[in-house]
Amino acid sequence: MSHLKTAIRAIGEPINLVFCGLDYAGKTAMYIRLKTGRFVANLKPTLASTMDSISFDEDDLVKATIIDLGGQKALRDLWKTHIENSHVIIYVVDAYDHSRFNESKIEFQERIIPLIDSKPCLIVCNKFDLIKADSKEEDYSKLIYDVENTIQKALNIPKTSPFEIIVTSQKTGYGLPKLTRVIRELLT
Numbered sequence: 001m002s003h004l005k006t007a008i009r010a011i012g013e014p015i016n017l018v019f020c021g022l023d024y025a026g027k028t029a030m031y032i033r034l035k036t037g038r039f040v041a042n043l044k045p046t047l048a049s050t051m052d053s054i055s056f057d058e059d060d061l062v063k064a065t066i067i068d069l070g071g072q073k074a075l076r077d078l079w080k081t082h083i084e085n086s087h088v089i090i091y092v093v094d095a096y097d098h099s100r101f102n103e104s105k106i107e108f109q110e111r112i113i114p115l116i117d118s119k120p121c122l123i124v125c126n127k128f129d130l131i132k133a134d135s136k137e138e139d140y141s142k143l144i145y146d147v148e149n150t151i152q153k154a155l156n157i158p159k160t161s162p163f164e165i166i167v168t169s170q171k172t173g174y175g176l177p178k179l180t181r182v183i184r185e186l187l188t
């Protein structure tokens, strides 16, 4: 990951984080959570991508530009240019919706992997609140581990750097401190 830090320092340009992944995964909910700390239910699908500056520390010193893309099928050809122009890729998966794991895998393998170019790639397994509500598992850390493992296998994510899997719920805020910390570490 030090590759990113060196590149940023050398160039001194704004750092772009791109949010991609299938429609309905929770990209815009995550952008709003990171920006405002709030969860918004019933969001409309993103048709035009949003670019906005977000701080990842309380002193407002660690900033990056978020690019929140639309995930609908017809919009996925637009991902390429944004990924190429970004320093960090954040691929969001609806970890509750098993019926779309295969579609998410195909897009990840065909549209993300070829563009990685050693960029950090965080895979966000979102909607953990729905998984937890459905599960009888009482061991919280085991449940998290199972989600990470399920998504890693379902999408065939390499277990090595620059890939990192993070479980989140935009609704409860679970995983957001870890996500923020990982992003902050990449940026500073």
Ligand SMILES: Nc1nc2c(ncn2[C@@H]2O[C@H](COP(=O)(O)OP(=O)(O)OP(=O)(O)O)[C@@H](O)[C@H]2O)c(=O)[nH]1
Residues within 6 Å of the ligand: 021, 022, 023, 024, 025, 026, 027, 028, 029, 030, 040, 041, 042, 043, 044, 045, 046, 047, 069, 070, 071, 072, 092, 126, 127, 128, 129, 130, 168, 169, 170, 171, 172
């Ligand atoms: N229960 C729950 N719902 C969530 C979570 N994250 C997002 N949602 C809801 O899921 C729906 C889709 O979320 P969006 O953020 O609009 O999804 P998106 O990935 O931006 O979708 P596109 O813009 O179409 O690509 C919205 O109604 C959100 O409120 C979560 O962690 N838990």
Ligand SMILES: [Mg+2]
Residues within 6 Å of the ligand: 027, 028, 029, 044, 045, 046, 068, 069, 070, 071
């Ligand atoms: Mg959206």
